[in-house]
Amino acid sequence: MTTDALLPALKARVRETAHARTPACPCGAATATATLADRPDATVVRHAGTVAKAHAADADPAGLSRRVTVAARLPGVLLPPLAPAPVLLHGRLVTYWPYGAPVDPEDPDAAPWEAAASLLARLHRTTPPTAVPAMRGPAKAAQALARLRDTAPHHPATAPVRAAWAALPAWARGEGTMPDTTTLCHGDLHLGQLIRHPAPEGPWLLIDVDDLGTGVPAWDLARPAAWYACGLLPPDEWHRFLTAYRASGGPAVPADGDPWPALDVPARALTAQTAARAVTKAARADRPLDEVERTLVDACARMATVRPSAPRS
Template sequence: MTTDALLPALTLRVREAAHARAPVCPCQAAAAPGDTTLADRPDGTVVRHAGTVAKAHAADADAAELAGRVTVAARLPGVLLPPLRPSPVALHGRLVTYWPYGTPVDPEDPDAAPWEAAAALLARLHRTAAPTAVPPMRGPAKAAHAVARLRTTAPHHPATAPVLRAWTALPAWARGEAAVPDAAGLCHGDFHLGQLVRHPSPDGSWLLIDVDDLGTGAPAWDLARPAAWYACGLLPPEDWHRFLTAYRAAGGPAVPSNEDPWPALDVPARALTAQTAARAVTKAVEAGRLLDEVEQSLVDACSRMSSVSPSAPHG
């Protein structure tokens, strides 16, 4: 079923779910919006009605794996936003999950970005043994998919070669071609500030959302995107310091508590840089435009990476 056909059906379901949670229609309140499409992409269509959110996951989502990930969210309510229903349901060939609405990070107010809260949540997640069976986190597989799309979409673009050189220099596990070493704890798999919302409760706690990539893996992967942004000059040093300091203070196992963190972060940060650059080049080619300044900085970082071998461990 196409997204155009799916959206009305998903909207109807989220209305039903929202109205079932309250004796009076919650969208009648002035502060509670009616139907709002929060995302409409091949990897997920997300619709909100008042305080309820429904997500139709990617068409190729595995039912058993997604059910396990939703169960983890239900059992870790202080870390992950808990679902409103215990397991996914089918809707026109897509798996749908239901969640309470939470207020996201304001992208227009970078100074208020909750780096400390994010770091503490990740540290707690990384210290937690999976409460139920879950597959490996999907970070490396998603990075490999982005690079494969680049090869197909823009094989002759001048930015493609440096991205591919940086990618092929990575160890097999970071390219999704081998098991991740020492993958015992839980990882989010796709962490960035867009994966945080304030809990819809009086204390307004921040929680992690989006369990599609959750699983066991190398905890350093969840620190890799901020690390990559910092290394590329896209994240101010003070924000990176806030994030890393808070993660260490919370006992996060991804990096040593007092030693240089980069031997642990280097390979995942390189992988995330190559993934983000691959996506940037692909989007630019598909839109028929030149790379912008940020996109070019990612490609330039890939060029620099190619001249220096990845660090150990996991190398």
Template sequence: MTSAAVPLLAGLTAKARAAAHARSSACPCGATTLADRPDGLVVRHADTVAKAHAPGTEPAELAGRLSVAARHPDILLPPLGRAPATLHGRLVTFWPYGAPVDPDDPDAAPWEAAATLLARLHRTPAPPGLPCMRGPAKAARAVTRLREAGPHPAAAPVLRAWATLPPWARAEAPMPHAGTLCHGDLHLGQLVRRPVDGPWLLIDVDDLGTGVPAWDLARPAAWYACGLLPPEEWTRFLAAYREAGGPAVPAEGDPWPALDVAARALTAQTAARAVAKAAAAGRPLDEVEQSVVDACDRMATVPPQLAQEHAK
């Protein structure tokens, strides 16, 4: 954490403590920092979590996303209030604490729950005025950071793969048929249980909005294509999504024409972040990072499949 962020952490901790004691007199010792990234600082105190959102977050857009979470507590963890606070120029929201997925127990990963929640989210009508899902914009920023990171031998295949994508996947044009309510940044870290033995819920509404639903399936699809997700886990995820009536892929047959573009974009985004970090640290890529760069190298030689509705 930079010295400039220390006052933000102290203030956020104080706000989390105040919000927690407004709901309960119980007070476990101290506070815990759950995340410390440029796009979000997250602090837990007792049963309350406070999040400072990324600088420049639009208040109206965040309020709209919070409203969606509040209206659908069986899909998304509902916030504690719908109006963000302000702290050191950052918008702050409050949430009940939920137990996350255990990263040390991959066999217990809730792939079926994640897929079912996504399908239910995708079938939920999006309210008027909700902003676009931010997935493609985040991918484009990762590629921009790669270009700004300086020369690295692994950058070229990533940029070649990125260049094969249609403009909407590079955030250079509107997403086609983008009226579906989407999470925008789905991975297993975006699920919690509340209570700890209760049902899984989705968290993190920062990227929530309307868009192409295939984007929400793209990260596990990309991991599967890169050999990072076992085929049986991908099959469980896809089968559960279809069983729950998810609209991102056809109910039967080959799902890949619907997923290929988004999966390629997420692969390029992951590789761009990895290469940029390696370049900044002056280190070689590790095995996982190299696998996504190798996937980009392969992608650059084969045009992406385009689903019928995406090709219009």
């Protein structure tokens, strides 16, 4: 959550930025400043067509600046920022972005799987700029497992999740160098990372550069792959996504044949990460796991008994 001072200051800054962009901005109820997210890793507010994001307290200034620069250089793939570099506000790095219309969570049939896959393929085919940091996906997964260990060490679901995590290679646990350091990756791909800009009918673009960097491109396919493997994503939606990625020349998987040797380790890591977050959330709320959460934990229990596939060279 934010400090007491950050949220009102962030709202004031986003209003100032919005009015500078559009001096005639009407400040009625329809343009009230809204809080879109308020989590330890991000506080996001919106005023009219402008969004301000306060990044995690431990965000690296140089790394975030480089990631924002990448977004500015890849219009049509990533949402371009409104300012070239983060600014500091109450000890947090803040970036400014144009507003875009998100995916409608109430309309799963309209999920833009093809657009997500095509954007990923284009990102993965882009030559990374010099000095872009490593993709942070494995590091974020490791944080989720650390929170599980600290929050719910004795929860009955903790042991199978940690066992599945321990079976992964070191790089997938954020403890070693990734085997691919030449591919530009998003690092945290899910449908919440897509928006239409200009809203509401503009083209789909990727947002959120906090984890962007060089690494294993299969990580960006791993969340939908994991949900498909767990039976939580319908096969037709998974195949739409995979087919569109391949059709767009994405390098994370072979152009045809079995994609799983490339996807297995990242999909296992995302399953463990998602399960760890679910168990942590349930433990903090002092409630039993729901059906989806139990499915993820059961998948971890199975994963712990079968070694991950080695990717084909």
